[in-house]
Amino acid sequence: MCLKINKNYCMKSTDLNNSIYQLSQALAATDDHKLIMDFLYSILTPNEISEVASRWALVMEIADGKSQRKISEELGLSLCKITRGSKELKKDNSPFKKMIEKWIELSGK
Numbered sequence: 029m030c031l032k033i034n035k036n037y038c039m040k041s042t043d044l045n046n047s048i049y050q051l052s053q054a055l056a057a058t059d060d061h062k063l064i065m066d067f068l069y070s071i072l073t074p075n076e077i078s079e080v081a082s083r084w085a086l087v088m089e090i091a092d093g094k095s096q097r098k099i100s101e102e103l104g105l106s107l108c109k110i111t112r113g114s115k116e117l118k119k120d121n122s123p124f125k126k127m128i129e130k131w132i133e134l135s136g137k
Contacts, residue, residue, distance in 0.1 A: 087113045087124045088131075 055064060069077065082103055089099045096110045116124045 083109075083113065086110055087117060087128060090114050090117055091125070091128050 055067075058064060068080075072080065082105060085103055086099055086105055086109070089103070090096075090110070090113055096107055096114065099105065099110050100107050113124070116122055117128075119125075
């Protein structure tokens with residue numbers, strides 16, 4: 029199985045998983061948030077930055093108890109995307125939920 033990167037290249041899922049593993053290890057090994065922000069802005073396109081930021085914002089709003097319709101209105105996201113985020117937060121051992129909890133712990137909120 030592979031992930032089509034572009035019309036000429038298909039990345040094997042094992043290579044994809046290895047790349048994500050390496051990236052997650054590198055990010056986890058630094059406590060320099062500026063370096064991570066600079067890295068994200070350099071590796072992601074403006075559209076990808078927008079997508080990642082809006083997904084983070086939506087799960088934060090869901091976790092705060094805001095209604096899906098209100099989130100849709102405020103962030104301009106589809107109810108389908110918001111429902112997906114909501115379902116992810118409800119899963120046992122949800123990575124979304126763990127990251128939100130980590131952010132709350134770090135930010136003191």
